[in-house]
Amino acid sequence: MTFRTLTCAAALLSLAFAAPVLAKPKPAAPSTAVTPMTPDVFDSYDKVRPDADFVRRVIMVPMRDGTKLYTVIVFKKGTKDGPILLSRTPYDAKSTMARSASQTIKEVLPAMYDPFVDDGYIIVTQDIRGIHNSEGVYVMNRPLSGALNDTGIDESTDAYDAIDWLSKNIPESNGKVGIIGSSYLGFTSLLAEINPHPALKAAVPQSPMVDGWKGDDWFHNGAFRVNSLSYALGQSTGKADAGADIPDGVGDDYNRYLEAGSTGDYARKWGIDQVPFVRKLMENPAYTTFWSGQAVDKWMAAAPLKVPTMLVVGQWDQEDSYGAPAVYKVMEPKDTNNDMVSLVIGPWRHSGVNHYGYDLGALTFTGDTAHEFRVKYMKPFFDHYLKGAPDPKTPPVLTYATGANHWNESPKWPMGTLTPLYIGENFTASFTKPATDGHDNYVSDPSKPVPFIPRPISMADSSQWKPWLVHDQRFVSDRPDVLTYTSTALDKPVHIMGAPVVDLYAATSGTDSDWVVKIIDVYPNESPEGAAQGSKPGMAGFELPIGIEIFRGRYVHGFDTPQALTPGKIEQYKFELPNVDHVFLPGHKLMIQVQSSLFPLYDRNPQTYVDNIFNAKPADYKAATESIYRTPTAASAVWLPIVKE
Incomplete structure (x- = not known):
């Protein structure tokens, strides 16, 4: 018997003892039942439910060098032909644009946007490069391209690229963009005005960081502001440890810093002396080109005036009192018709313009001065340039006279x-x-x-x-x-x-x-x-x-x-x-x-x-x-x- 004959016989024998062939059953429907061992990690949950009164989109917007920046877009349902109100932040766009887990846009967005969302504005907040959910490398107050920055990339180019994408890719928009923001966001707002995108039609920089040595965050006339160290650490730690705090416990800061010795000794004690921005502070105590070359008012002095600008600061701004008046001083001479640049000084703390303005400490004012300003002056300013509304005749200078408690409109500043x-x-x-x-x-x-x-x-x-x-x-x-x-x-x-x-x-x-x-x-x-x-x-x-x-x-x-x-x-x-x-x-x-x-x-x-x-x-x-x-x-x-x- 040949090998082939043996093989065939074995095959026939196996078939003789095989189970009868049945029709192939239809696949069972996937089971929805859970067991004690069903994994309990849920990939994601969309907090914006179908009955929400707003639309939320998250986009990674590409920059010219290929870096993508995390961008949150929110607007009320039914919005059409809406202007874009942009902020560029180092403070986490994701959480900023989700103030609460609500289905109502005014509960989700910061209060400053209340007058805008009912009027068809599209609110956009973007993480600047290298921080939170954006790609790239973060540099504190990244210098303008030039002697201190040879990368060709800065907050001006990033703003340009962001505005270019937004103005062309949001179907509900009219393609016009205004930029707004306070503190660091005031800094990025100003930078957007240097070589601005044609779609940028108006800017409201509030309490902008302008000169960190002369009178804003880090020094005042050469004296160092000690709480800059904790801010530097929180901003400088990587995404895995973002917002880190100095672990120095609780108690009286007076004793804490006094007992440490010099501020440098304090930094060394807590191991933050090698944090890059802390090193920058400690190694550059004088106003050398390291600081003067980063002074935004000098950049603004050299830039043509192309974007209508409303500069805002609080009279008792405990962080950035210097910047807005300094920028006004260099921009105003270019405003030949006295209608492109305005200065606002309100009775507020740092960034108080965006919150409630009834009082400050022991002082009380005539109602909510911040809301009054936003509705009566700031929104009409944006409406004019972004929606084609009639010219509101924004006063060149608007200030609140504390003591007497009323607003003053003035042709120039200073007046006294x-x-x-x-x-x-x-x-x-x-x-x-x-x-x-x-x-x-x-x-x-x-x-x-x-x-x-x-x-x-x-x-x-x-x-x-x-x-x-x-x-x-x-x-x-x-x-x-x-x-x-x-x-x-x-x-x-x-x-x-x-x-x-x-x-x-x-x-x-x-x-x-x-x-x-x-x-x-x-x-x-x-x-x-x-x-x-x-x-x-x-x-x-x-x-x-x-x-x-x-x-x-x-x-x-x-x-x-x-x-x-x-x-x-x-x-x-x-x-x-x-x-x-x-x-x-x-x-x-x-x-x-x-x-x-x-x-x-x-x-x-x-x-x-x-x-x-x-x-x-x-x-x-x-x-x-x-x-x-x-x-x-x-x-x-x-x-x-x-x-x-």
């Missing part, structure tokens, strides 16, 4: 004429120049710095941080290391509109010193005033700061050329306080305070000159006698921009 309020003998303040020589001394001890608010201090506590610039100054008025000069009660209003200018003649027994100057509105002590005057009951004798600023003495002869002070030598220190519109009412008093620390908001000056204060040693911190002069030739004063009524 600088008039000196002199310090005088016996700790008086008056508009009369000193006729005799004199000076007042105090001892500044770095081991006992003056706190910027009453202790215990937590700069992470928003209830302390947001209103600190309006805190009653009586908590330091009697300290021996704070000089207080007070006028007699006013018999008529004093109205100021502009930036008060400090003109301080001072000497120190040390080789470096900080100078802190405040202008204060002292309320009558006889009786509390009502809300009609912008205060709450119980404000008798209240010392309301109208402006507070600091100057690091080593920069008296140039911000880029620090040098030791000569002990005992009188130097003239000139610097501006924040821009304000304020009315000192009859019966109130004017007050000037002078001190040499504002801790722990600003790092301690050791009062011994060292090359880099971040690296000061314990032995460098020494008490010094500070002298404030009031003579005919060295007449210390705060020059108030007074408006004649």
